[in-house]
Amino acid sequence: MDAQSREPLKVHLVSSSDSPEFALLNQALTRTSVVGLDAEWKPIRAQQTSFPAVSLLQIACQLNAELGGVESGDSVVFLLDLFSIPLSLLWESLRDLLASPDILKLGFRFKQDLVYLSSTFCSQGCDPGFDKVDPYLDITNVYNHLQHKKHGRSISKQIKSLSTICGEVLGFSLSKELQCSDWSCRPLTEEQMTYAALDAHCLLEIFNVFREKILKEGNSLANTAELSFPGAALGLKEVFREHDVSNKIVTMRFCQASSIVQASAYSDVTRMTTLPGEMIPESSYKSTMPMDEILVKIVKKYSEKILLKESDKMPKTSKKKAKKRSSTNRICKEKQLEKFDEWQGVSPWDPSIGGDGCPRFLCDIMVEGLAKHLRCVGIDAAIPYSKKPEPRELIEQARKEKRVLLTRDAKLLRHEYLITNQIYKVKSLLKNEQLLEVIKTFQLKISEDQLMSRCTKCNGRFIQKPLSTEEAIHAAKGFQRIPSCLFNKNLEFWQCMDCHQLYWEGTQYHNAVQKFIDVCKLSD
Structure with a gap:
């Protein structure tokens, strides 16, 4: 594809x-x-x-x-x-x-x-x-x-x-x-x-x-031993070998001959796939090609x-009898979850509570694509340490690194008491809309200078000084392949300080920058 x-x-x-x-x-x-x-x-x-x-x-x-x-x-x-x-x-x-x-x-x-x-x-x-x-x-x-x-x-x-x-x-x-x-x-x-x-x-x-x-x-086709007519397969084998199959006439003859063989061979398959006592007349199916x-x-x-x-x-019903809940308790629970629809409280990076003012997020596996979008606009967005983290692991990581945990998993919201003001349920489904939702909810300041300033692979920052082509080739040895067509373009290369991934300002870079300028409406 x-x-x-x-x-x-x-x-x-x-x-x-x-x-x-x-x-x-x-x-x-x-x-x-x-x-x-x-x-x-x-x-x-x-x-x-x-x-x-x-x-x-x-x-x-x-x-x-x-x-x-x-x-x-x-x-x-x-x-x-x-x-x-x-x-x-x-x-x-x-x-x-x-x-x-x-x-x-x-x-x-x-x-x-x-x-x-x-x-x-x-x-x-x-x-x-x-x-x-x-x-x-x-x-x-x-x-x-x-x-x-x-x-x-x-x-x-x-x-x-x-x-x-x-x-x-x-x-x-x-x-x-x-x-x-x-x-x-x-x-x-x-x-x-x-x-x-x-x-x-x-x-x-x-x-x-x-x-x-x-x-x-x-x-x-040439090696099939299960045909009703093995001799016919040998003949088709010779046609296949001796002629250019891309030739239209040969291809038509080849397909016609193959169809004749299949019409006989597949009658056995028809009988095999029908259960005893369940014979279905061929006329009940639409005419299809073999x-x-x-x-x-x-x-x-x-x-x-x-x-x-x-x-x-039959729909499965739980074997265990569910405990009856009063309508009052159910309404209370729904109201408790509603508060996550709108962000309320002070973010852990807020200077008023001793933060450094730099937004930091942790995106669970349900919004992992959002993490890359946040990185593209220069926001610190981590993902879980393990591929299948337990809720406690996510909560501990968010607490330790002073991040807001972004998720679409309502079950995680039950743990809000462990990390107050550090869990937010993302409502949008598409990554672009999720990005705009987070920017608006947390009132993030995005500028064109921030775009593509973080490594989309690991969330690391780039080395401040760009590399020359020669320096990039040396840094990429045994680690990353740089297309030779870039060598004569006098491009600047940037390297992630954490994972050492190399980036350059090519077509993909400029397309990505323009995309996020449009998404975030930075040109308005």
């Missing part, structure tokens, strides 16, 4: 059954063999006794043929607004998609999404809901297979976030700022739609890395299925 080498992602919001986007979605589902699925809903309340209604369903399709200006092999994402489309018009198509043996479904811990999705459709009269996704491949398992291949030995199953998996496999991390936003509000913002589309699209990108690994390791051979192999070897039991469709 390199922005410089790939076309912009095609995203379609489907909010009406008579819209061109709805028609395009139905066409796309007949021209894909792999889809990425994800769903969004309004955040669940602690005492909620029913399943939340799914607000948005994301379907990312990797196309087998050109569609709507999107070339074969590329992907397109459809965002289905379940609050706007009559669910009865989606039920049959979605049921067929989830159970179609010709389409591999990708997801990230999708079982919970399926439970909520089924409940949402049932509540609108589409009964029964959905109880099966087959064939299915969880991206967590894909990641574990990639790790096994990478290290060449068996490793323990790892439970990591989708953002972490993206970082390790694709080289970038997904922003999770909007994960807990209210997805029931309409209209959806551009940021929400982009976030939702990327969550589904990245599943395809991670799967493609996995697919390429298998091809490189010899499980390619999977290519490597995809058939992946389905046979790695895919699984999600099957919901009746117990899965």
